[in-house]
Amino acid sequence: xAKTTQPPSxxxxxxxxxxxxxxxxxxxxxxxxxxxxxxxxxxxxxxxHGLKNNETNEMASLIITEDRKSxxxxxxxxxxxxxxxxxxxxxxxxxxxxxxxxFGQGTILTVHP
Amino acid sequence: xxxxxxxxxxxxxxMTNKKSLKCEQHLGHNxxxxxxxxxxxxxxxxxxxxxxEQTENNSVPSRFSPECPNxxxxxxxxxTLQPEDSALYLCASSQELAGGYEQYxxxxxxxxxx
Numbered sequence: 001x002a003k004t005t006q007p008p009s010x011x012x013x014x015x016x017x018x019x020x021x022x023x024x025x026x027x028x029x030x031x032x033x034x035x036x037x038x039x040x041x042x043x044x045x046x047x048x049h050g051l052k053n054n055e056t057n058e059m060a061s062l063i064i065t066e067d068r069k070s071x072x073x074x075x076x077x078x079x080x081x082x083x084x085x086x087x088x089x090x091x092x093x094x095x096x097x098x099x100x101x102x103f104g105q106g107t108i109l110t111v112h113p
Numbered sequence: 114x115x116x117x118x119x120x121x122x123x124x125x126x127x128m129t130n131k132k133s134l135k136c137e138q139h140l141g142h143n144x145x146x147x148x149x150x151x152x153x154x155x156x157x158x159x160x161x162x163x164x165x166e167q168t169e170n171n172s173v174p175s176r177f178s179p180e181c182p183n184x185x186x187x188x189x190x191x192x193t194l195q196p197e198d199s200a201l202y203l204c205a206s207s208q209e210l211a212g213g214y215e216q217y218x219x220x221x222x223x224x225x226x227x
Binding site: 032034041042043044045046049089091099100101102103104105106 | 115117144146155156158161163168169201203205207214215216217218219220221223
């Protein structure tokens with residue numbers, strides 16, 4: 001599985017867009033990019049995933065570069081409740097890797113008033 | 114509410130006790146997972162059940178014994194634990210789509226071993 005690199009921490013002002021980067025330079029053609037977040041002392045929450053096209057849902061947008069070596073999770077209007085650890089995970093489908101999510105250290109996003 | 118419930122939410126047990134953690138999902142999913150999250154460490158996958166069959170045991174010590182009687186329920190039986198087993202234990206479920214990586218987590222059981 002491709003390894004991901006995320007900054008350990010980021011700050012964002014409430015109401016502004018939060019842009020969380022993730023590098024995955026060794027990603028292969030059939031691997032997806034997944035984003036989860038974990039608010040303190042709660043279970044992780046699935047946010048969004050994508051393969052090569054940009055994706056948007058009610059929570060966030062995912063921008064994947066054309067070479068797929070990096071991506072950015074965008075929270076368009078961050079609120080205090082978005083303060084959490086954000087995890088970027090790259091996984092391929094099928095084979096014996098079913099369901100095996102590997103969480104790293106993630107990025108601690110702190111949203112300030 | 115994610116549709117995944119876990120009980121109890123907090124548990125304190127001695128090293129000689131036997132206890133069980135319970136997870137129930139109300140999402141119609143067919144895969145369930147146990148994760149462990151120790152202080153200051155990333156989440157670690159422990160077990161994967163797909164259609165009630167265990168498909169992954171991530172080198173977990175035998176003092177942790179999972180049980181999946183049906184696709185909606187998952188248990189983690191605990192016996193003769195060590196203090197270093199104190200952690201947040203998380204259950205998750207997924208549908209067999211997109212490789213099972215869109216997982217929905219419960220709130221966790223905070224376990225303290227004394």
